[in-house]
Amino acid sequence: MLKVNINGVDFKNPVIAASGTFGFGSEYNEFYDVGILGGISSKGLTINPKEGNSGIRVFETPSGMMNSVGLQNPGIDKFINEELIKMKQFDTNIIANVGGGCIEDYEAAIERLRGTDIDMIELNISCPNVKSGGMAFGIKSEVAYEIVSKIKAIAHKPLMVKLSPNAEDIVDMATQCEKAGADSISLINTIKGLAIDPYKRKPIFDNVYAGLSGPAVKPIALRMVHEVSKAVSIPVIGLGGIVSGTDAIEFMMAGATAIQIGTVNFFNPNAGKEVVKQMEQFCMEQGIKDINEIIGIISISQDNKEYLEYTFKDRIINRIINCIEYYGINPNYESKNKVISIIEKNNIQDFIQIINILKIRDNLKGHTFDIIKNETHQNVLQRLEKSKIYISLSDEEGFGLSAAEAMAMGCVVIGYHGQGAKEYFKEEFSYRVEQGDVIDICKKVEEVIELIENRNEEYLSKVKKAREFILANYSKEQQEKSVVETWTDILTRL
Numbered sequence: 001m002l003k004v005n006i007n008g009v010d011f012k013n014p015v016i017a018a019s020g021t022f023g024f025g026s027e028y029n030e031f032y033d034v035g036i037l038g039g040i041s042s043k044g045l046t047i048n049p050k051e052g053n054s055g056i057r058v059f060e061t062p063s064g065m066m067n068s069v070g071l072q073n074p075g076i077d078k079f080i081n082e083e084l085i086k087m088k089q090f091d092t093n094i095i096a097n098v099g100g101g102c103i104e105d106y107e108a109a110i111e112r113l114r115g116t117d118i119d120m121i122e123l124n125i126s127c128p129n130v131k132s133g134g135m136a137f138g139i140k141s142e143v144a145y146e147i148v149s150k151i152k153a154i155a156h157k158p159l160m161v162k163l164s165p166n167a168e169d170i171v172d173m174a175t176q177c178e179k180a181g182a183d184s185i186s187l188i189n190t191i192k193g194l195a196i197d198p199y200k201r202k203p204i205f206d207n208v209y210a211g212l213s214g215p216a217v218k219p220i221a222l223r224m225v226h227e228v229s230k231a232v233s234i235p236v237i238g239l240g241g242i243v244s245g246t247d248a249i250e251f252m253m254a255g256a257t258a259i260q261i262g263t264v265n266f267f268n269p270n271a272g273k274e275v276v277k278q279m280e281q282f283c284m285e286q287g288i289k290d291i292n293e294i295i296g297i298i299s300i301s302q303d304n305k306e307y308l309e310y311t312f313k314d315r316i317i318n319r320i321i322n323c324i325e326y327y328g329i330n331p332n333y334e335s336k337n338k339v340i341s342i343i344e345k346n347n348i349q350d351f352i353q354i355i356n357i358l359k360i361r362d363n364l365k366g367h368t369f370d371i372i373k374n375e376t377h378q379n380v381l382q383r384l385e386k387s388k389i390y391i392s393l394s395d396e397e398g399f400g401l402s403a404a405e406a407m408a409m410g411c412v413v414i415g416y417h418g419q420g421a422k423e424y425f426k427e428e429f430s431y432r433v434e435q436g437d438v439i440d441i442c443k444k445v446e447e448v449i450e451l452i453e454n455r456n457e458e459y460l461s462k463v464k465k466a467r468e469f470i471l472a473n474y475s476k477e478q479q480e481k482s483v484v485e486t487w488t489d490i491l492t493r494l
Helices: 076-090 103-113 141-154 171-180 215-227 245-253 271-286 300-313 347-361 377-385 399-410 439-454 458-473 475-491
Strands: 005-006 009-011 015-017 040-042 058-061 065-066 094-100 122-126 159-162 186-187 190-193 209-213 236-239 258-261 339-343 368-372 387-395 412-416
Touching: 005 339, 009 271, 015 141, 015 271, 076 094, 076 103, 094 103, 103 122, 103 141, 122 141, 141 159, 141 171, 171 186, 171 215, 171 347, 186 215, 190 339, 209 215, 215 236, 215 245, 236 245, 245 271, 258 271, 339 377, 347 439, 368 377, 377 399, 387 399, 399 412, 399 458, 412 439, 412 458, 439 458
Parallel strands: 015 040, 015 258, 040 094, 094 122, 122 159, 159 186, 186 236, 236 258, 339 368, 339 387, 387 412
Antiparallel strands: 005 009, 058 065, 065 209, 190 209
């Protein structure tokens, strides 16, 4: 019922003890048989032993906790020679969580793990990069790409990359890690926070900032898992504030293949056993014979919903509206530049052909191309705000967020709908093209340029209608309404 497979590794259930919260398992084995868990992620391991940070290391907050432990661990050699031997007696999957202060540290640790009897490697890229002034590897996508590429080349086991919620763009971070060779993604790590002692008039922690975790971060973690799972094709492991089987089910409905439990272990040492039991109970009550049936069952587009309803004809599928975050940007249609924007992510060959054809034909009338890649979400929107045309080259995907965002930024959108965007890729304000028809895209780009050059009202009418439609149908209010309706429906049926 609860069996899942991650990168060819079978897990008896989706419940994994998160790194840094479970030691190496022996302490919790005194409360229950930890072998009932799907897996255990070890303490964060570094090439050399670490004592951890000075001062207060753990501080309780409302519905959560903060920690500044600092990767205290016995070092990779002691793990291999002592702790791993004991962990293998638990009859569960062993995931080695690896950290480091520079790429060389990571590489050395991974090399030491070669030939050991671990099942997977979890790469913690939230560690501070000492060669870059302490900025974490997991903040900038290009840095993460570099380290994941290098580690994948020497990893002898499936490579799971643990993402930081403090990344500039969590979705781009995930897609870049996938491109670099990551076999799976786990998220989220702790959120950077601050606690102050008002009586001593100074920060609680010696390092000033610390990592926030626990139930308080769950809505953020759930949102990020949902966003990432529909952007990548590799398994996603969700964590962040999970304290019950129902919490775990939510993460799987959002798109996670498995989940990790962390902070809950500190205040409920039996949490692992209880979460497994509660998930089993949920499945039995709901008539779910295989937990994999619910992975990503929360749909984000009408097309996706119809697909799931047809495939799982005996399941109730709910849709949660995708919210377009546009940061209050109100584009000025008259001051836009003669720019055609393309996001360099999908269908690279089509992308190259379109640009070359349009340049050869020389009918661009002064319009230039803005090729967007490796940018933060807000920067992408700011560039779209200045563009008149957006070319969508999406493959099949759950929703097609970039095209909707381009419409919200006042662009005429031309291109592929990628299935998920069919519902808003409407004839009255966009130009839909059959998948792979680069010639038709080029024709429509030239057609729109003519409208722009002739100051045709049709152009302004299209962009205004598109923006109005997007903001009306994919607002935060619409998303909140669909979330409430979904959970009301689920709770009614419990």
